[in-house]
Amino acid sequence: MTKRYVVVGGGVSGIAAAHYLREAGAEVELVEREDSLGGRVAPALLDGQPIELGGKNIGRRYHLFREFARKMGETDFEPFGINSSRVRPNGRLMTVDSSRRWSSVRELMRACPPSDLLRFATLCARAVSPPENGYLGSVRFDALGERRDDRPLSAYFSEAFSEAVLRPMVVRMNGAEPDEVFPGNVGTNLRMLLDTYEQPKRGMRALFDRFARTVRVTRGTRARGLVVRDGRVEALELEGPGGAREERTCDGVLLAMPAHASAALLTPHEPGLAQALGHVRxxxxxxxxxxxxxxxxxxxxxxxxxxxxxxxxxxxxxxxxxxxxxxxxxxxxxxxxxxxxxxxxxxxxxxxxxxxxxxxxxxxxxxxxxxxxxxxxxxxxYTPHHARLRRELDTGLGRLRGLQLAGDYLRGASIEACFRAAKESAGQMLRS
Structure with missing residues (x-):
């Protein structure tokens, strides 16, 4: 008998989760409250042409996303790379370019204290070998977090290094300052920094449109609540355009939304799980x-x-x-x-x-x-002490059958990290 699942949230995490559930032979419905898919990568129009306001750079190491793109018929990418400059105190620009890595490193070495560079190089080495360390929840960075996450990342580096190197990295990816992120989470930032990037020539909109033809997509509809009986999620309450409400019976629900949005749905049924999600910033x-x-x-x-x-x-x-x-x-x-x-x-x-x-x-x-x-x-x-969050989430999910979570707070905020978390959550859903 074919299983039927509902994925809530049409951002990158929801698209990935629906894709993996469908590939496994399940019947999938993707529910999105907006009129377009993509979440923060959803297209807007500039001079009548679609553009992406969110992240659209695809790393060479984005293996899961590139496999998805190939299956959707997208194979053409154009180079973009990491190219970013900052103004030195003397007014000159210092440029870091992924196509000129060694000259960029030399520029960095001249501008920063050697002790900071050594500590940063050690973190970079942790993040690339093995590749799994470039995601939240890796063994090495979880262990680092247990030891070091009582203080923010900025506490372990000089102020000059924090402003010159750490801040551009974390404010762009996380919207956070160096004193608002923690050592145990920085592996996912470093993985992105050390990658080389391209962009789909036709943009993300064409890719999402082709995906939408593979599953049932319900737009302009939001999830109002979960229907739970005997400790199991059996249906989802939906509100469509004009306030029309209906109940969608299913074998399971996968919430692929920001942590606080998932927490709102879970509070009446599993307050401990909701509280854990509420800690994500x-x-x-x-x-x-x-x-x-x-x-x-x-x-x-x-x-x-x-x-x-x-x-x-x-x-x-x-x-x-x-x-x-x-x-x-x-x-x-x-x-x-x-x-x-x-x-x-x-x-x-x-x-x-x-x-x-x-x-x-x-x-x-x-x-x-x-x-x-x-x-x-x-x-x-994210949160400090990410391993503790994952343990709380696993405990809560163990008490509420027929439910799984996906999102940028599980494995990282990059597109590839969202695909990785979604694939893991879809697998858990199918096994349960």
Missing amino acids: YFPVLVVVARYAREVFSHSTRALVFGPEHPLSNAGAYGINALDVVRYTFSGRTARRALEAGADAEALLRAGEELLGRHFPVHPAERVTYVARRFEPGLCA
């Missing part, structure tokens, strides 16, 4: 993509990161062949204060243009158009 982020009348960046310098005193954390070219399109990211502590104070996208964009304009030819008068989106919840910054 998310930080808001505003992303603006703007097109200009001329190229802003060059092929050799495609992004610039900014210090903690600015609300703009980084600005970069949308693609290696789209140097006239700039993606501005407002994340970190100063950005949060600005957003909480009510700053809108136009005001922050103008501030970002003024800041970027000190080094590159960008001006509001040459702006053709822009699109903006605020993500809240935004970027996942």
Whole structure:
């Protein structure tokens, strides 16, 4: 008899979970409250053309995602790579480029204390061998977290190194400052830093559209509650457009949403599990993509990161062949204060243009158009002592049969990490 499962959440984690359940022969329905799939990678329109406001760079080591893309008919990728600059105290730009790794390392060595470099190199070595260490929940980094997660990552490095190296890495991926992340979680950041990146030539929208033809997708519908009988999830309460409600009977539910959204559904049935999920931290982020009348960046310098005193954390070219399109990211502590104070996208964009304009030819008068989106919840910054969280989640799931979880808080926030967590959760669902 064919099993029937409902996956709640149409972001990367939900797409991956639905894909793996379908591949195993199950009947799958994917429920998404928005009108489009993708979550933070969902497309927007700029000049009538679809673009992604969220992460769209695909690492060469993203094996699970690339396998999924091939099965969906996407095989064409174009190079992008890691290329990011920061302003030195003397006003010159220091560029880190994945195509020039050794020269980038030499630049870094001249700018940072040797003791910090040695400690950082040790962490990098932990993250790449074996490859599993580049995800949350690895044996090495869980052990490191048990010993070191009582203090934030910044406590183990100098202030200069934290600002120059750690902050660009964590504020971009997690929306967090170096004093808001922990050593046991940094392996997933390092795995991303040490990879080489490409982008799908046709973008993510075409890929998601092809996926949507493989499973039943219900858009514009949100999950209102779980139906639990005798300790087992047997159905899902849904609310569709216009407030229409229905109950979807199934063999299991997989929640692929931000941790707090899953916690809201679980509170009436498994409060301990909900409380554990409530400890996962998310930080808001505003992303603006703007097109200009001329190229802003060059092929050799495609992004610039900014210090903690600015609300703009980084600005970069949308693609290696789209140097006239700039993606501005407002994340970190100063950005949060600005957003909480009510700053809108136009005001922050103008501030970002003024800041970027000190080094590159960008001006509001040459702006053709822009699109903006605020993500809240935004970027996942995990929890300290991640192994303890996983034990709490496993205990709670053991008491509530017919339920599994997927999301960026389990194995990491990268697209590949979300696929990895979803594959594991789908396997647990099928085995149970």
